[in-house]
Amino acid sequence: MNVADHEKSHSKVAGALSAADSFVLTNARIVTKHEVFDGSMVVRDGQIAEITRGRSSLTGAIDCSGAILMPGMVELHTDNLEKHISPRPGVIWPGIPAVITHDAQIVASGITTVFDAISVGDIIAGSTRLKALETMVNALEAGRQDGMLRADHFLHLRCEVSHAGALDMFQALIDQPMLQLVSVMDHSPGQRQFVNLDKYREYYMGKHGISSQEIEAFIRSRKEDSQRYSDKNRRAIVEICHQRGIALASHDDATVAHVEESVGFEMTIAEFPTTLEAAKASHEKGLKVMMGAPNVVRGGSHSGNIAAATLAQEGVLDILSSDYYPASMLDAAFRLARMADNGYDLPKAIATVSSMPARCAGLNDRGVIETGKRADLVLVSECGEQPLIESVWRAGKRVY
Numbered sequence: 001m002n003v004a005d006h007e008k009s010h011s012k013v014a015g016a017l018s019a020a021d022s023f024v025l026t027n028a029r030i031v032t033k034h035e036v037f038d039g040s041m042v043v044r045d046g047q048i049a050e051i052t053r054g055r056s057s058l059t060g061a062i063d064c065s066g067a068i069l070m071p072g073m074v075e076l077h078t079d080n081l082e083k084h085i086s087p088r089p090g091v092i093w094p095g096i097p098a099v100i101t102h103d104a105q106i107v108a109s110g111i112t113t114v115f116d117a118i119s120v121g122d123i124i125a126g127s128t129r130l131k132a133l134e135t136m137v138n139a140l141e142a143g144r145q146d147g148m149l150r151a152d153h154f155l156h157l158r159c160e161v162s163h164a165g166a167l168d169m170f171q172a173l174i175d176q177p178m179l180q181l182v183s184v185m186d187h188s189p190g191q192r193q194f195v196n197l198d199k200y201r202e203y204y205m206g207k208h209g210i211s212s213q214e215i216e217a218f219i220r221s222r223k224e225d226s227q228r229y230s231d232k233n234r235r236a237i238v239e240i241c242h243q244r245g246i247a248l249a250s251h252d253d254a255t256v257a258h259v260e261e262s263v264g265f266e267m268t269i270a271e272f273p274t275t276l277e278a279a280k281a282s283h284e285k286g287l288k289v290m291m292g293a294p295n296v297v298r299g300g301s302h303s304g305n306i307a308a309a310t311l312a313q314e315g316v317l318d319i320l321s322s323d324y325y326p327a328s329m330l331d332a333a334f335r336l337a338r339m340a341d342n343g344y345d346l347p348k349a350i351a352t353v354s355s356m357p358a359r360c361a362g363l364n365d366r367g368v369i370e371t372g373k374r375a376d377l378v379l380v381s382e383c384g385e386q387p388l389i390e391s392v393w394r395a396g397k398r399v400y
Helices: 003-007 012-017 080-085 095-108 133-145 166-173 197-208 215-244 256-264 276-284 293-298 308-313 328-338 346-351 355-360
Strands: 022-031 036-044 047-053 068-071 073-078 111-120 152-160 179-185 247-251 269-271 288-292 319-321 377-383 386-394
Touching: 022 346, 022 377, 073 152, 073 319, 073 328, 073 355, 080 095, 080 111, 080 133, 095 111, 095 133, 095 386, 111 133, 111 166, 111 179, 111 386, 133 152, 152 166, 166 215, 179 215, 179 269, 215 247, 247 256, 256 276, 269 276, 276 288, 276 308, 288 293, 288 308, 288 355, 293 308, 293 319, 293 328, 308 328, 319 328, 319 355, 328 346, 328 377, 328 386
Parallel strands: 022 068, 073 111, 111 152, 152 179, 179 247, 247 269, 269 288, 288 319
Antiparallel strands: 022 036, 036 047, 068 377, 377 386
16 A cells, blocks of 8 residues: 555544644744754645745744744654553553554554554463454554544564464455555574563563462473574565565574574564664664664663664664654653763754654655645644643644
8 A cells, every 4th residue: 555545545533633634833843854943934735835034024924932843743653552451461452442542642642653563362261462463454554544643653563473373363364455664573582682581470470470380391492482483484574574575574583693594584673682682683684673662761761671772873774663662762762862871863863753754654745844735734842851742733733
């Protein structure tokens, strides 16, 4: 599905909030690719029509009071929808209300384009994410088709290749029109994200209520599943994506060997590499390195892996993703720009949440403030060092 077709379903909600075909923003600190300057912007027919320095004298211009005007953010990997589909253990919420609430949170975080990362397969047999897979995908498609959504939604299938049924589940979704990105992942213990088995025990015992008596058998079983299914599922899914021209991302690469495999599979994004070695190798090989924005906000990885700030200092951090916390993207970008000795000024930091992910997803009409680009915009004020969302526009329509 191309962007033009996707835009035909432009949100009714967005139109209700702001039906103006053109407007002027003035007295804003405008963030472009390379600089920040005081200026004004004309938006017309959903696009950025004009950018000028200084204040506008046009009647009706909206005074931004010196707030920062930046591109709408592009999120390639969030599992936030799962929290709304399953707000409590054992509860599956109706799909459409869950999607609408998720969408509202996404837009309120300054994200105008989102790739909803839906898990295909899981480590836990019979988990809620497996039971709710069809509900989530159908609700997203219905919400988009019926014009209920404020943000642009695409589908990112996260394929847990150690799951026995992952390939069959993936093939059942391959014709989904929202599908634009696929990642292959293996969360089995002792490698990639969970090289540290103590962290693995802590995570799965805490998240899924596995007892200390059960965890060792659980670990053995997950290792066996990985040996049995991961390689063949990974290769089959990658081959299907190549045939259909779907963008591919690696996940949790930890070694140079992992990176070489990802390069061999012609992947373009390295999601959450767990070591400096893997991040550097990915960057050198042309894969765009994506890290979690929560990693930046919290000051490190919750799994004990490499810190995103370290990758920024090494110059190998390309993209930030909110992962499990939508509001973290804006916060992380501003924190990145404030860090000393990492080479990320505000335009470069904002690029990690806008132009770079847009480019990697093949969405060349957005993610940057330039004339002729889509008017996906976020107006941000600052209270001390905390960025605050004031307004959000998607294709020139105010959605927040």
